Amino acid sequence: MDQHSVAVDVDRVVKRYGTVTALHGVSMDIRQGEFFTLLGPSGCGKTTLLRCIAGFEDVSEGAIRLKGEDIAPLPPHKRPVNTVFQQYALFPHMTVLENVSFGLRRRGWSDRDASGRSREVLEMVRLSDFAKRRPGQLSGGQQQRVALARALAPGPEVLLLDEPLSALDLKLRQAVRVELKQIQRETGIAFVFVTHDQEEALTMSDRIAVMSEGRVQQIGSPRAIYEAPQNRFVADFIGETNLLDVTVTSVSAGMAELELPGGLPLRCPAAEGAVQGAGHVSVRPERIAIGAPGAGTLPATVADHVYLGTDIQLHAKLDDGAPILVRMQNAGQDSVPEAGSRLGLTIEAGAARLLAD
Amino acid sequence: MARHTDLRRFTGFRGLTILCLVLLYAPLVIVAVYSFNDSASITRWGGFSGKWYVDVFTGPESPKFRQAAVNSFVIAIGAATCATIIATAAAVAMHRTGRFRGKGASIALINLPLMVPEIVTAVASLIFFITIGFTTGLLTIFIAHLVFCIPFAYLPISARMQSVPDMYEQAAMDLYATPWEAFRLVLLPLMIPGILSGFLLAFIISLDDFLITNFVKGAGIETLPTAIFGSVKQGIKPNIMAISTLLLGVSVVFVTLSWLIGRAGQSRT
Numbered sequence: 001m002d003q004h005s006v007a008v009d010v011d012r013v014v015k016r017y018g019t020v021t022a023l024h025g026v027s028m029d030i031r032q033g034e035f036f037t038l039l040g041p042s043g044c045g046k047t048t049l050l051r052c053i054a055g056f057e058d059v060s061e062g063a064i065r066l067k068g069e070d071i072a073p074l075p076p077h078k079r080p081v082n083t084v085f086q087q088y089a090l091f092p093h094m095t096v097l098e099n100v101s102f103g104l105r106r107r108g109w110s111d112r113d114a115s116g117r118s119r120e121v122l123e124m125v126r127l128s129d130f131a132k133r134r135p136g137q138l139s140g141g142q143q144q145r146v147a148l149a150r151a152l153a154p155g156p157e158v159l160l161l162d163e164p165l166s167a168l169d170l171k172l173r174q175a176v177r178v179e180l181k182q183i184q185r186e187t188g189i190a191f192v193f194v195t196h197d198q199e200e201a202l203t204m205s206d207r208i209a210v211m212s213e214g215r216v217q218q219i220g221s222p223r224a225i226y227e228a229p230q231n232r233f234v235a236d237f238i239g240e241t242n243l244l245d246v247t248v249t250s251v252s253a254g255m256a257e258l259e260l261p262g263g264l265p266l267r268c269p270a271a272e273g274a275v276q277g278a279g280h281v282s283v284r285p286e287r288i289a290i291g292a293p294g295a296g297t298l299p300a301t302v303a304d305h306v307y308l309g310t311d312i313q314l315h316a317k318l319d320d321g322a323p324i325l326v327r328m329q330n331a332g333q334d335s336v337p338e339a340g341s342r343l344g345l346t347i348e349a350g351a352a353r354l355l356a357d
Numbered sequence: 358m359a360r361h362t363d364l365r366r367f368t369g370f371r372g373l374t375i376l377c378l379v380l381l382y383a384p385l386v387i388v389a390v391y392s393f394n395d396s397a398s399i400t401r402w403g404g405f406s407g408k409w410y411v412d413v414f415t416g417p418e419s420p421k422f423r424q425a426a427v428n429s430f431v432i433a434i435g436a437a438t439c440a441t442i443i444a445t446a447a448a449v450a451m452h453r454t455g456r457f458r459g460k461g462a463s464i465a466l467i468n469l470p471l472m473v474p475e476i477v478t479a480v481a482s483l484i485f486f487i488t489i490g491f492t493t494g495l496l497t498i499f500i501a502h503l504v505f506c507i508p509f510a511y512l513p514i515s516a517r518m519q520s521v522p523d524m525y526e527q528a529a530m531d532l533y534a535t536p537w538e539a540f541r542l543v544l545l546p547l548m549i550p551g552i553l554s555g556f557l558l559a560f561i562i563s564l565d566d567f568l569i570t571n572f573v574k575g576a577g578i579e580t581l582p583t584a585i586f587g588s589v590k591q592g593i594k595p596n597i598m599a600i601s602t603l604l605l606g607v608s609v610v611f612v613t614l615s616w617l618i619g620r621a622g623q624s625r626t
């Protein structure tokens with residue numbers, strides 16, 4: 001099977017609830033076997049999109065295709081898609097094994113075959129010893145794994161996960177991340193994973209779709225999203241960044257010539273759609289080097305510093321008053337620039353990126 | 358709880374509580390105690406005896422009471438069963454089908470019989486049956502009971518359904534269950550405590566009804582409450598106390614069952 005063939009094709013989907021528009025023409029291709037993450041702030045439409053794919057909501061416009069076939073006419077129980085619900089929604093009156101077998105039984109498997117297959121899946125999530133318990137007798141992390149096993153057992157084309165880790169505490173969440181990613185690789189099922197936690201998205205995903213207010217802002221690998229953000233929303237939402245006001249003199253072949261505040265010229269990569277005139281560049285705080293003021297550097301004044309253990313964060317101000325954040329590695333320096341001292345900042349080649357807006 | 362906001366420390370709390378309990382239960386206790394009275398008097402204690410219970414089952418009035426009891430139970434079981442089915446369907450419509458026109462009106466209509474004075478319902482039912490030319494008898498009692506049992510069955514069923522989030526049915530449908538399977542395999546089992554409570558409540562309400570039954574029953578047809586009333590009109594004998602005590606026992610058992618089931622259901626989800 002072609003690794004890059006499309007599992008789910010979301011094509012200009014619009015979803016309206018009365019006068020509220022939750023999705024404004026969302027398009028994305030989710031490939032077979034990939035870990036695809038929907039990332040965005042609360043209320044941006046992540047759950048709505050999952051519910052449209054699962055069939056709990058009808059799309060107002062556009063289409064969703066599963067392996068090329070439009071699934072609009074299919075009710076939820078006919079879609080080869082399973083969901084891990086945020087609250088797990090394990091059936092409280094059934095044992096763990098009955099929960100996991102449920103989907104297989106509905107698909108016509110015999111009791112014996114379904115139990116056998118369910119035990120295999122429970123083995124995979126390391127819950128074999130809990131088959132006879134009821135969900136109420138399990139810890140949150142165990143329930144989460146049962147929910148995962150239940151959704152995986154019928155072998156769906158696509159698994160939808162709506163913030164499955166949000167109910168777990170931090171320690172457990174980090175452990176489950178690794179496990180989840182491993183299971184995804186083993187099964188080769190496409191995962192559509194919803195989160196508003198950027199760290200989770202960056203560490204687990206093959207590709208991320210960053211969403212905001214019902215629109216897709218950018219789709220790309222974690223690295224592309226972090227290092228080559230398309231616009232101010234993405235640059236700002238993923239990690240920390242400095243957004244500097246610049247004047248663009250020319251853009252061609254993906255590179256821009258521009259002037260930083262204070263007139264310092266810079267040549268840097270440009271996002272698609274960036275144009276001449278006033279614009280913004282994103283510079284990550286860890287990609288700025290500090291030195292003494294001098295020709296070819298960006299002059300700044302230190303306002304404060306914050307000690308973060310592995311890093312030291314400098315809050316500085318450019319000469320036009322714009323704040324700028326610099327992160328320097330804690331390499332055991334004897335001195336950290338004092339408040340009020342003057343710096344010359346150097347923006348490394350390729351560290352800046354002209355944004356589309 | 359802070360000491361001075363503890364209700365139990367309010368002045369007169371103990372006295373008021375005891376007064377209420379006495380008013381509520383003293384008559385019942387007296388009836389229960391005197392049902393074991395050896396004398397035929399209902400006011401003077403003549404020693405302990407179970408003879409009035411024997412009288413209930415074998416005495417001269419026993420065939421009448423036996424027939425009335427059979428009628429009462431048949432009607433109560435039938436009316437409660439039908440009312441529970443209808444109330445369950447109504448609850449599904451109210452809580453699982455989203456908004457629809459006339460939803461508020463429907464809720465009001467289902468619960469209205471709780472508010473209408475029973476005597477009005479009784480008169481109206483009788484007039485209704487006469488108007489449509491129905492001969493009064495067991496069937497009219499059954500129909501009347503079914504109607505006023507629905508809201509009583511509906512209350513616990515509806516409360517239960519509201520407390521079962523619809524994510525369970527969605528999860529079932531996500532796992533290839535048809536809407537009917539999702540109802541049968543997931544929602545219905547989760548509803549069982551509410552449904553049983555509703556059934557038991559409806560059963561007790563039907564078993565106990567006097568007013569409406571008395572209006573719509575045909576000549577010569579009696580349920581336990583109407584039979585007891587008929588008997589009392591000719592003077593109170595201790596056998597009435599024995600029957601009342603038996604009926605009380607049945608009620609207590611059912612209400613306790615209903616409560617236990619409700620509690621078991623709550624602790625599970």
Ligand SMILES: Nc1ncnc2c1ncn2[C@@H]1O[C@H](COP(=O)(O)OP(=O)(O)OP(=O)(O)O)[C@@H](O)[C@H]1O
Pocket residue numbers: 017020021022040041042043044045046047048049196
């Ligand atoms: N049933 C509904 N009726 C009306 N509006 C809705 C409904 N469901 C969602 N919305 C609206 O659609 C928008 C997107 O909601 P959605 O639940 O998809 O957000 P989300 O990205 O999942 O947020 P969160 O991270 O908080 O879960 C919100 O503005 C929400 O208020």
Ligand SMILES: [Mg+2]
Pocket residue numbers: 046047048162
């Ligand atoms: Mg959501």
